[in-house]
Amino acid sequence: MxxxxxxxxxxxxxxxxxxxxxxxxxxxxxxxxxxxxxxxxxxxxxxxGADRYNAAFAExxxxxxxxxxxxxxxxAGQKIDYxxxxxxxxxxxxxxxGWTVGPRDDYDEWASVVGDSRFTWKNVQRVLKRISNLDPKIPDQRLEDVIRAKPEDHSTTGNLDLTYGEEWIPDVGDIYTAAEQTGHSINRDVNDGDSIGMGMGSVCIAKGIRxxxxxxxxxxxxxxxxxxxxxxxxxxxxxxxxxxxxxxxxxxxxxxxxxxxxxxxxxxxxxxxxxxxxxxxxxxxxxxxxxxxxxxxxxxxxxxHCFSTTGIVLAKDPTLPAGPASQSPTPMGWFKLPSVETSSEFQQLPARTQAHMRKPTVPAMEIATHSPPSFLAYEPTESESYLGVICLIMNPQSxxxxxxxxxxxxxAPIINPNFLTHPFDRRLIIDGMREVMRIQRAPIFASRTLKSLGPANESDEAIWEHVKGNLRSSWxxxxxxxxxxxxxxxxxxxxxxxxxxxxxxxxxxxxxxxxxxxxxxxxxxxxxxxxxxxxxxxxxxxxxxxxxxx
Ligand SMILES: Cc1cc2nc3c(=O)[nH]c(=O)nc-3n(C[C@H](O)[C@H](O)[C@H](O)COP(=O)(O)OP(=O)(O)OC[C@H]3O[C@@H](n4cnc5c(N)ncnc54)[C@H](O)[C@@H]3O)c2cc1C
Missing domain, CATH: 3.50.50.60 (FAD/NAD(P)-binding domain)
Incomplete structure (x- = not known):
């Protein structure tokens, strides 16, 4: 039939x-x-290019x-875009x-939860090689010490074309300097099963085609x-x-x-x-x-993963060329947060959850930089540049x-993500946002910073006040x-x-x-x-x- x-x-x-x-x-x-x-x-x-941010949302x-x-x-009663x-x-x-692979400890935990080695990192790594076809070239040679995928961890024979983009934002390197200045490590390849550190994922765009x-x-x-x-x-x-x-x-x-x-x-x-x-x-x-x-x-x-945003407005460097702001992949970093692991909210989590979060490759938070100023309802003037950073919480418990x-x-179904209803998630986003604000105060930015946008100060109360009215889903x-x-x-x-x-x-x-x-x-x-x-x-x-x- x-x-x-x-x-x-x-x-x-x-x-x-x-x-x-x-x-x-x-x-x-x-x-x-x-x-x-x-x-x-x-x-x-x-x-x-820019379309990849806009196409989804056109009415x-x-x-x-x-x-x-x-x-x-x-x-604040927000109905969040889903x-x-x-x-x-x-x-x-x-x-x-954005193409990011995730921590090897997550996959090994999945395999253990369901009792099946198919979900171990070792097997997933084999499968990823069938999926991906990575061109590891980067367009900005100045950053070769910062972003470098190891060929042995990737594949050039899979179905999905992955690259690091054709052009990068001219001042993209500053965030790596800021990360180092604030004590974070640089991770040349966040897609090798250990994403901890400041790095950059690849994108599924090749020769301008998604x-x-x-x-x-x-x-x-x-x-x-x-x-x-x-x-x-x-x-x-x-x-x-x-x-x-x-x-x-x-x-x-x-x-x-x-x-x-x-x-x-x-x-x-x-x-x-x-x-x-x-x-x-x-x-x-x-x-x-x-x-x-x-x-x-x-x-x-x-x-x-929900996220909130904080930003700084900088004096524009007139010597820098205008960049392809929305074509470029954005820097991303995954960090552990010692303050979270010692918090009472962490201590109250189930022992298995705590043990998982302590594993070496499991992050507490992620940052992604160069988010649009519209996330903070700001429009930079001609003489300003802007650095928005989003803070995503990892291991959400809500x-x-x-x-x-x-x-x-x-x-449509009724969708209620109950974002940040768990006290651990609130601790995480408050401490995470505070960490982002610290990175944004790094010496490389400090001398050029005209004003900070986002939380009024670094207290728990001020950060929460900002976050509860400025929260998005990463879908x-x-x-x-x-x-x-x-x-x-x-x-x-x-x-x-x-x-x-x-x-x-x-x-x-x-x-x-x-x-x-x-x-x-x-x-x-x-x-x-x-x-x-x-x-x-x-x-x-x-x-x-x-x-x-x-
Ligand atoms: C705006 C946005 C930005 C994102 N950015 C990134 C990013 O940069 N990097 C990243 O890693 N992830 C990103 N994601 C998430 C990622 O795309 C998803 O996690 C992934 O595509 C989910 O795969 P899936 O197969 O579960 O579902 P989907 O890819 O959503 O596929 C589900 C499919 O089922 C179809 N379908 C649903 N109901 C029916 C029905 N009743 N009958 C027939 N067909 C049906 C849908 O139309 C759809 O085609 C983003 C997602 C969104 C929405």
Whole structure:
């Protein structure tokens, strides 16, 4: 029958595009349907310069689900932007193209939590080599001692083009001097499994073109991979507890002989699971959804990296040329914060969490520099330059939720990240912002600083006053269908199988047991690759990753 496939993958984002392509390219060549709610995003690849910051947010853009959180009442009632990419490439078609890999200790902890060596850093490093194609050249030779990726830790044969950009902001080196002047180490390669120190991630932009999961994995699909766009899935179809297909909002049904794989991302996947009858009993009952299997953790455990901003206004150096401010990758640093580890808020965390945070590669905070002045509602004059720095908290302990607003699959879910509701997170952002302010006072900036923007002073109270009205999401939402050993505290097992039903998996950032301490797209690609290996092994499809390069 025409509309029956071996595998159906729902969602063509970072994870979905990868798993669909890898399965279709296996020697067994199963029939694969990749079904995407949004359009083909044919023009997304060209949005690499300033566009890469703007495309996502244009009102009514068909590339964005335009989600917002519920008002965060404890944060001056802010409704925080919770954008998600829509269309081929998913959020990789609208994200900021930053490529960071995360700490090796995070992956080893994940492997230990779920009892599976597939998630160890050693295995993830192998998989990353299949994903990435890194050109390690840097455009500013003056910084060769600061940024230098080691070839042995990277690959030049993977699908996704990565570079360090073509042009850098002229004064980009100052932040490395400031970091050293304030006692931080320089990390030449933050993507080798140890990100601690001041460094720079690469970007998925090559020759001015954005690389998305669609451009890297779907540009030349084999005949056994069918891609359907503009087809939002409403629910999974079940025969008792076995998934046998999906139904779109327009009523079309597509059937799967083998498996249905949800890859709708950390907001839409829990929504789809609930609309399909898998989730907390009471919530489903409230909406009149027949229960297929009770799983209380669907839509719970939402984790994300929030950030606040501080800035300094500097006297412009007239000798510097104008820079390509929004094309360049931005410096990033991951730091440990000794003040946090001795705080009472840290001491009250579970022993395992404390032990994890003490591991050598696990940071407490991240900074990313050269954020736009609009983050502090400032417009520099002709004679001023501006250095904005964002402070992201790592290992967040606040937990949010994704719940149903309505039975209608076209209605956005209710999203509440509960940012900074945990006392540890408040300690972290206050101490982190204080550290950023200290870096901004480094001698290299001090003589040129005209004024400081952000918190009025460095007291806890002043920093909190600023943060609670100036908080954003870095769109790293994860963990809403978490992987675990036991059904009681998760949604999928280590093979991505949804507990309690058969022939249904989730392969996207929903399954992270905790949000990785890095920008998240690399983890989503890794999950697509590992998910494909798991299915290929179970169904005897042969090797994954040969011949799949788009
Ligand atoms: C504005 C923004 C900036 C970001 N910047 C960075 C960055 O610089 N670096 C970084 O590492 N990460 C960044 N991220 C995060 C990163 O892009 C995501 O973590 C990653 O793409 C998540 O992958 P995913 O596969 O889980 O979900 P997604 O990539 O979001 O893919 C989900 C896909 O499923 C589709 N879908 C959803 N529901 C349905 C349905 N019912 N039927 C059919 N299809 C459906 C969606 O349309 C989408 O295509 C950013 C994200 C955003 C939004």
């Amino acid at each position: 025409e509309d029956t496939y071996d595998f159906i993958i729902v969602g063509a984002g970072a994870s979905g595009a990868v798993i669909a392509s890898r399965l279709a390219h296996t020697p067994a060549a199963p029939s694969v349907l990749l079904i995407e709610a949004g359009g083909s995003n044919a023009h997304a690849a060209h949005q690499s 009514g853009s068909p590339m964005n689900w335009h989600y917002k959180t519920v008002p965060q009442t404890h944060l 954008s998600r990419g829509k269309g081929l490439g998913g959020s990789t078609a609208i994200n900021f193209c 690389a998305t999961s669609a451009s890297a994995y779907l540009s030349r699909p084999p005949p056994n991979l069918k891609i359907i766009v503009n087809a939002p899935v409403a629910r999974v179809l079940f025969d008792k507890k076995r998934a046998y297909g999906v139904q779109c909002i327009d009523g079309r049904q597509f059937l799967a002989h083998k498996e249905v794989v949800l890859a709708g991302g950390a907001l839409n996947t829990p929504q789809m699971l609930k609309l399909s009858g898998i989730g907390p009993r009471d919530e489903l009952k409230r909406h009149g959804i027949p229960l297929v299997h009770e799983l209380p953790m669907v839509g719970e455990n939402l984790q994300d 937990r949010g939720t994704v719940t149903l607003q309505s039975l209608n699959p076209s209605t 790293h939402m994860s963990c809403t269908a978490a992987m675990s050993k036991h059904e009681g505290d998760g949604v999928v097992d280590n093979k991505f199988r949804v507990f309690g039903v058969s022939a249904l998996r989730v392969v996207d950032l929903s399954v992270c047991p905790f949000v990785m301490n890095a920008h998240t797209q690399s983890t989503a690609y890794v999950l697509g690759e590992i998910g494909a290996e798991v299915l290929a092994e179970e169904y005897g499809l042969g090797d994954v990753g040969i011949g799949g390069k788009a």
